[in-house]
Every structure is written in structure tokens, then in C-alpha cells.
Amino acid sequence: xxxxxxxxxxxxxxxxxxxxxxxxxxxxxxxxxxxxxxxxxxxxxxxxxxxxxxxxxxxxxxxxxxxxxxxxxxxxxxxxxxxxxxxxxxxxxxxxxxxxxxxxxxxxxxxxxxxxxxxxxxxxxxxxxxxxxxxxxxxxxxxxxxxxxxxxxxxxxxxxxxxxxxxxxxxxxxxxxxxxxxxxxxxxxxxxxxxxxxxxxxxxxxxxxxxxxxxxxxxxxxxxxxxxxxxxxxxxxxxxxxxxxxxxxxxxxxxxxxxxxxxxxxxxxxxx
Ligand code: ADP
Numbered sequence: 001x002x003x004x005x006x007x008x009x010x011x012x013x014x015x016x017x018x019x020x021x022x023x024x025x026x027x028x029x030x031x032x033x034x035x036x037x038x039x040x041x042x043x044x045x046x047x048x049x050x051x052x053x054x055x056x057x058x059x060x061x062x063x064x065x066x067x068x069x070x071x072x073x074x075x076x077x078x079x080x081x082x083x084x085x086x087x088x089x090x091x092x093x094x095x096x097x098x099x100x101x102x103x104x105x106x107x108x109x110x111x112x113x114x115x116x117x118x119x120x121x122x123x124x125x126x127x128x129x130x131x132x133x134x135x136x137x138x139x140x141x142x143x144x145x146x147x148x149x150x151x152x153x154x155x156x157x158x159x160x161x162x163x164x165x166x167x168x169x170x171x172x173x174x175x176x177x178x179x180x181x182x183x184x185x186x187x188x189x190x191x192x193x194x195x196x197x198x199x200x201x202x203x204x205x206x207x208x209x210x211x212x213x214x215x216x217x218x219x220x221x222x223x224x225x226x227x228x229x230x231x232x233x234x235x236x237x238x239x240x241x242x243x244x245x246x247x248x249x250x251x252x253x254x255x256x257x258x259x260x261x262x263x264x265x266x267x268x269x270x271x272x
Contacts (some may be wrong), residue, residue, distance in 0.1 A: 033101075040097040046090050054083045085219060092223040096206065099230050106234040108147035110260045113184055114139040114177055116150065120157040121175040128165050131216060134172030135161075142179045147258035152231045156239075159224040160188040160251050166216045167249070168192030179257075183237075186253040194245035203241060204229040228253065 057080045061073065068076070098104045118139045128135040157175070164173040171191030178185050193214050195203060202208045206226035228251075229239040237255035 036097050036100050039093055040101065043090050043094045043097065047087070047094070050083065050087050050090060054080065054087065057083065089221045089223075092221055092227065096223060096227060096230070099227075099234065104234070106149040106152055106231075108149055108235070108258055108261045110145040111148050111150055111153070112142075113146045113148065113153070114141050116153060117157055117175065117177050117186065120154055121161055123158065124161045124165060127162075128173060131165060131168075132170075133165065133168055136172060136174040138174060138176040140177075142177070142184065144179075144257065146184050146255065147260040148235060148255060149231075152234065156228050156231050156253055157186070157188075159228050160186075160253070163224060163251075164188055164190035164192065164249075166220070167213065169214070169216070171248070180254075182256055183254045184257060186255075187250055189248060189250040191248040194247055194249055195241065195243040196245055200241060200243065204239065 057076055060068070061076055061080065095104075118137045121135065121137045121139075125135045161173060161175060168190045169192065173191075174187070174189045176187045176189075178187075195210060195213070199208075199210045203210075204225045207222040208226075209220065209222040225239070232239040232253050232255060235255045235258065237253060239251065239253045241249060241251050243249035
């Protein structure tokens with residue numbers, strides 16, 4: 001009897017712990033939803049006045065730029081740069097919350113990913129070379145097209161290559177793409193400053209930045225890598241990093257080749 005009583009007591013404790021755990025998980029999910037809504041509302045509210053603020057500054061610099069006293073022009077240019085930076089942050093936030101709230105789905109189309117990736121990496125070649133870095137593109141043709149959302153793939157590649165340029169001072173960046181089983185594997189390696197091991201676990205969290213990391217520019221929001229991981233996840237894929245301080249970093253994105261989205265349109269006369 002004692003054994004049975006003990007088992008019943010144990011089960012009651014288990015059930016209570018389970019109920020408490022569930023309540024906690026629900027409260028956290030609710031909090032997360034509230035946060036997403038808050039971010040979304042604030043970002044929308046910021047975007048319009050920001051656009052209205054930037055337009056006249058842009059106009060003043062383009063229309064009357066030559067006639068303005070140099071000091072005024074410099075100050076306007078500074079205001080414009082910072083305003084644009086704020087706008088990028090707001091745009092990133094909006095993109096982020098729309099993914100988190102499930103409003104954004106990947107629209108997969110069959111893509112020649114090797115060509116697309118080489119072209120995207122090429123967009124940043126000039127920036128890399130201006131910084132005295134080499135940019136090597138190693139994207140041989142893949143055995144078959146991959147079904148990805150092209151706009152999302154663009155974000156993934158540009159974010160990773162831009163980061164590599166930003167955090168590399170000597171050497172260069174290699175962008176490689178390979179098929180591995182059912183997956184496409186993108187690797188962006190650099191010979192940059194690297195990331196301390198203690199920072200790696202939180203690196204893909206939103207707003208996480210390595211505060212004492214030397215960088216080519218301090219511009220950034222800490223949203224880039226979080227977006228990369230979310231976009232990979234929307235394709236059923238993953239994003240990871242390996243890094244050694246002073247040696248360099250390799251970011252790896254794996255996506256299933258996937259199937260394109262086909263919207264079933266019934267042929268005329270065949271509808272049930
Ligand atoms: P940020 O806007 O700060 O670049 P990210 O989310 O893209 O935000 O990156 C988060 C942090 O990860 C950066 O602040 C930087 O410290 C680190 N990081 C990202 N890419 C690299 C890289 N290629 N080499 C070294 N550190 C990097």
C-alpha cells in the first residue's frame with residue numbers, strides 16, 4: 001500500500017509540475033506575441049515620419065547641393081546617413097516581425113542557385129576590393145535547380161558577405177556553394193577577426209552584437225544573422241557558424257533542394 005501511495009503522490013507531483021510548465025510556456029508564448037505586435041506597431045509608426053523626414057533632406061542635397069555652404073551640406077549629409085541607417089533598422093525590424101508572426105512565407109521557385117549566388121556575391125566585390133580584400137566565388141553548377149524564395153536567398157547571401165567584408169581586415173572572403181545529398185550548402189568564409197567561443201551560442205539571436213569586436217564600420221543592428229537563420233528556417237534549413245578569433249569565420253547555410261510551390265489551378269471543366 002505504501003508503495004502505491006508513493007506512486008500516486010509522485011504522479012500528482014508530476015501532473016502539477018506538468019501543468020505549471022504548460023502555464024509557463026503559454027505565458028511566455030503570449031508575451032512573445034505581445035512583443036511581436038509591439039515591434040510591428042512601433043516600426044510602422046516610425047516608418048512614415050522617417051520617410052517624410054528623409055525626402056526633403058535628399059532633395060536639398062540633390063537640388064541645391066552645390067549652392068549650400070559646405071558646413072550646411074556636411075551636416076545635411078550626416079543627417080541623411082543616420083536617417084537612412086535608422087530606416088534600415090526599421091525595415092529590418094518590420095521584415096523580422098512579419099516573419100515571426102507567420103505573415104511571411106517562403107515563395108519557392110526553381111532557381112539556378114549557383115548563378116544566382118555568384119551574381120549576388122559579385123554585387124559586393126567592389127566593396128571588398130576597395131577594402132583591399134579578395135572575393136573568391138566558388139559556385140560550380142549544381143546538379144539540379146533548387147526551390148528557394150529568390151528575395152530571401154538574396155538577403156541571406158548579401159548579409160553574410162557584407163558581414164565578412166565588415167569584419168575582415170586582411171586576406172579575403174570565399175563564397176562557395178555545393179550540393180550535399182538532398183541539401184544545398186552555402187559557405188561564406190573569411191580571414192577576419194573571428195568570434196570568441198563564448199559569443200557563439202547567442203550569435204544568431206536578434207540584437208546580439210559582439211561589443212568589443214573590431215569592425216570596419218560600427219554600422220549594424222544585430223538583426224542580420226537572426227534574419228539569416230529565420231530565412232533559412234523558413235526553407236526548412238539551418239544556419240551555423242564556426243570561428244576562431246584572429247583566424248576567421250565560416251558561416252554555413254544548409255537548405256533542402258525542396259520542391260517549387262505549385263498553386264493547384266483546376267483545369268476548366270474539371271472542377272468537382
Ligand atoms: P550586425 O548588424 O551587428 O552586423 P549581425 O546579426 O549581422 O549584426 O551580426 C551579429 C554580430 O556577429 C556582429 O555584431 C559581429 O560581432 C558578429 N559577426 C557577424 N559576422 C561576423 C564575421 N564574419 N566575422 C566576425 N564577427 C562577425
